[in-house]
Amino acid sequence: MENHLIERYIQQFETTLGNDSKRKDIVQELRSNIDEMLEAYDVQDEAAVRAVLTELGDPIKLAYSYSGKPYSLISGQYFTVYKMVLKYVAFAVLLGAIVAAIVNIVMGISSEDRFQALYDIVPSLLAAVGAVTVIFYFIERSGKSLDSKAWQIEDLPEFISKSKIIPLSEAITGLVISTIFYFVGVLAPRIPIEAIYIEGMPLRIFDYSAWLNIIPFFTLIYVASLVKHIVMLLVRKYGLKVGLTTIVVDLIQLATFAWLILKSPMFDNAALNALNEQIKNPWSLDRQKYFLLGIFTVIYIIEIVVVSIKSFKAERNKLAL
Amino acid sequence: MENKEEILQNLSVEMRKGTIVLSVLAKLNQAQYGYELSKNLEDVGLSVEKNTLYPLLRRLETQGLLESDWDTGDNKPKKYYRRTSLGNEVLRELEAMWLQMRDRLQALLEEE
Numbered sequence: 001m002e003n004h005l006i007e008r009y010i011q012q013f014e015t016t017l018g019n020d021s022k023r024k025d026i027v028q029e030l031r032s033n034i035d036e037m038l039e040a041y042d043v044q045d046e047a048a049v050r051a052v053l054t055e056l057g058d059p060i061k062l063a064y065s066y067s068g069k070p071y072s073l074i075s076g077q078y079f080t081v082y083k084m085v086l087k088y089v090a091f092a093v094l095l096g097a098i099v100a101a102i103v104n105i106v107m108g109i110s111s112e113d114r115f116q117a118l119y120d121i122v123p124s125l126l127a128a129v130g131a132v133t134v135i136f137y138f139i140e141r142s143g144k145s146l147d148s149k150a151w152q153i154e155d156l157p158e159f160i161s162k163s164k165i166i167p168l169s170e171a172i173t174g175l176v177i178s179t180i181f182y183f184v185g186v187l188a189p190r191i192p193i194e195a196i197y198i199e200g201m202p203l204r205i206f207d208y209s210a211w212l213n214i215i216p217f218f219t220l221i222y223v224a225s226l227v228k229h230i231v232m233l234l235v236r237k238y239g240l241k242v243g244l245t246t247i248v249v250d251l252i253q254l255a256t257f258a259w260l261i262l263k264s265p266m267f268d269n270a271a272l273n274a275l276n277e278q279i280k281n282p283w284s285l286d287r288q289k290y291f292l293l294g295i296f297t298v299i300y301i302i303e304i305v306v307v308s309i310k311s312f313k314a315e316r317n318k319l320a321l
Numbered sequence: 322m323e324n325k326e327e328i329l330q331n332l333s334v335e336m337r338k339g340t341i342v343l344s345v346l347a348k349l350n351q352a353q354y355g356y357e358l359s360k361n362l363e364d365v366g367l368s369v370e371k372n373t374l375y376p377l378l379r380r381l382e383t384q385g386l387l388e389s390d391w392d393t394g395d396n397k398p399k400k401y402y403r404r405t406s407l408g409n410e411v412l413r414e415l416e417a418m419w420l421q422m423r424d425r426l427q428a429l430l431e432e433e
Contacts, residue, residue, distance in 0.1 A: 026379070028391075029355070029400045033375055036356035036399070057372045065376035068383075 005049050006034060009059050016063035026066050074136050081233050082136050088172050089128045089226075092179030097121045099180065100188035117187040124183055135227055139234070166242070171232040174225065182222040186215055205272055210265040217264070221256050224249045243311025247304055254300045261293045341369050343419055345377060346412040349387060352401040378402050386411055 017023045041048035074082045100117035228249040235241050344367045355375050381387045386408035392399050
């Protein structure tokens with residue numbers, strides 16, 4: 001029985017160590033230490049084993065002490081922002097699901113799955129919570145935290161008025177809107193396909209089967225958006241980190257949109273060509289697609305330029321101090 | 322609200338935390354295994370929780386302040402730790418810091 005307790009303790013300890021390169025050596029050392037501690041007892045019965053293991057404490061915490069890895073998934077440094085992001089993302093998922101369900105019901109779209117958006121709330125919440133947690137996990141494990149270097153008085157930024165700090169509302173609004181758009185698109189994929197009517201007939205500008213296949217690309221755009229807004233919430237001021245993150249995320253999103261608009265099979269080209277003929281549109285379909293991409297490009301360039309200028313100014317002020 | 326004994330206990334733990342590395346390095350002029358070191362520290366009134374001491378030995382080894390060897394001669398193998406030359410240097414520096422701190426604290430307490 002005593003040995004059984006020791007083996008159970010060591011097994012949990014070893015499992016927690018995971019694939020630590022020195023796992024075998026650490027476990028052998030622990031076993032040796034337990035043996036030595038037990039030998040101090042006149043009778044090495046179950047009570048002695050219990051006393052020894054109790055003295056060593058929780059094997060999981062002990063394993064983390066040995067490995068030097070953080071005990072918690074999200075440390076206190078980020079936990080407050082993590083909880084806030086989860087709260088708003090969960091709210092946006094619920095709102096998105098409700099909007100999707102209402103639109104489905106009101107528009108009478110696809111009678112067999114009108115309530116599907118509501119049924120999907122739980123898996124959607126889990127997916128959103130998972131995505132946010134993974135992003136925070138990578139930020140936490142990215143070697144250096146966002147503000148981890150030893151603090152010096154020179155690090156103090158120039159006093160800036162509240163108007164120059166990234167407003168909480170800006171990052172949260174971006175977070176909520178992108179979440180709502182993404183989950184409405186995923187939970188009610190027929191809305192953008194069947195919501196447009198011309199003369200009483202639904203105009204199917206998107207190909208439904210292709211729409212489902214391109215959801216992973218929308219997921220990429222959404223996750224990139226999450227990363228951008230989470231970094232904004234963590235840093236709260238313009239500078240190198242926010243500037244670089246915004247530029248990288250915007251370029252990823254723009255490149256994905258470019259592929260979606262120009263190359264992906266999401267548009268129902270036959271329906272669109274028929275519409276062009278019907279309304280006698282002088283522009284070819286390709287030209288219309290390039291125009292749409294142009295609008296996206298202008299929006300992204302404006303954001304990149306604005307954020308770059310703000311970030312550059314912030315970094316210049318920091319150097320001038 | 323904590324009572325006086327609890328407050329003292331917590332403050333005492335906090336105060337001792339800062340001296341654990343110094344105690345361990347000082348004692349490891351000769352090779353000792355974890356439990357032996359724990360007992361030796363306890364004997365001089367500087368006991369350290371074993372779940373703190375054992376991982377600490379490994380961390381100090383990773384930092385190059387200690388080195389270790391397994392003694393497999395006995396039927397129960399033991400891992401012996403001893404100071405390295407870097408460990409000796411760090412110990413001397415820490416000792417100087419400790420003595421300086423002790424003198425300053427002493428002077429401060431005598432003003433009371």
